[in-house]
Amino acid sequence: MHKRILIVEDEASIREMVAFAVRKADMEPIHAEDAQAAHLAIADTVPDLILLDWMLPGTSGLEFARRLRREELTREVPIIMLTARGEEMDRVSGLEAGVDDYVVKPFSTRELIARIKAVLRRSHGDDEAGxxxxxxxxxxxxxxxxxxxxxxxxxxxxxxxxxxxxxxxxxxxxxxxxxxxxxxxxxxxxxxxxxxxxxxxxxxxxxxxxxxxxxxxxxxxxxxxxxxx
Structure with missing residues (x-):
């Protein structure tokens, strides 16, 4: 089964670029332009990973990440934050909100797909211990x-x-x-x-x-x- 990747990004051009790269990597992109649309998409199908833009209209990506970590349905879904904020304290804020990784804009789609695959490997590893x-x-x-x-x-x-x-x-x-x-x-x-x-x-x-x-x-x-x- 293809991994489902929810792309939460308000800029249509970036969303389409990322979706194209995701499809090319044999994964299924799901689109959302803001936190409200993302919530509806998650209610319909829980994704395997969420790509979340920091700067979203209405609810920020950081606040939405905190909400996702509080909810039973999405508590264990890995999150990669897409952000133009590269300062250390901003990155730490993202990690403390429950984000698993971050990619600083501008980024190459090749790097992004490598990050997605790395986070999916970490998150879906088999537990051998009882x-x-x-x-x-x-x-x-x-x-x-x-x-x-x-x-x-x-x-x-x-x-x-x-x-x-x-x-x-x-x-x-x-x-x-x-x-x-x-x-x-x-x-x-x-x-x-x-x-x-x-x-x-x-x-x-x-x-x-x-x-x-x-x-x-x-x-x-x-x-x-x-x-x-």
Missing amino acids: MIEIGGLRLDGPAHRVFAGEEPVRIGPTEYRLLYFFMTHPERVYSRSQLLDHVWGGSVYVEERTVDVHIRRLRKALEPWQLDGLVQTVRGAGYRFSGNV
Whole structure:
């Protein structure tokens, strides 16, 4: 089955250019000119990935990304943000809103398709581990779910992959670059700062159950997941 890519972009020329590249890469483009049209498109068919422009009429792409991450239907759908904003704080704002990657305009369609394929590979990888339980936190690999005791933990797709790696490799210290290699697949597009952003998001997801201490900072070395808090 073709992967369905929702393109949320108000400029028709850019939308058509991206759609052409997506079709050429043997994927199916779905068009939306703003957040409202995107919401209707998602209600009709949940896409495999969303390309989201930062500057949209009405609701901004950043706010729409936050909304998508709050909703059950789209919580795990990967998002790549298309943006003319290349400053580090803007990129961090996007990551903290739940965006998986970003492409700065102007971009080549070849680069964009490479990013799409990389994010899809990361997001749709098979989980080989079954049930893992450490320090009161339980990860169900086949079901792709996380529980604190018997309560489900709401967690984004990137945080899930990070937690999955940590729980299958407990008590070991990993540097940011090692985590990028293992969790993000060694993508040249992702900066080390990205790891810190998603560590914060993972801890925030675990905080209501006081399990955020399982993800430990090892000063000068990196991060470790440990049941020995």
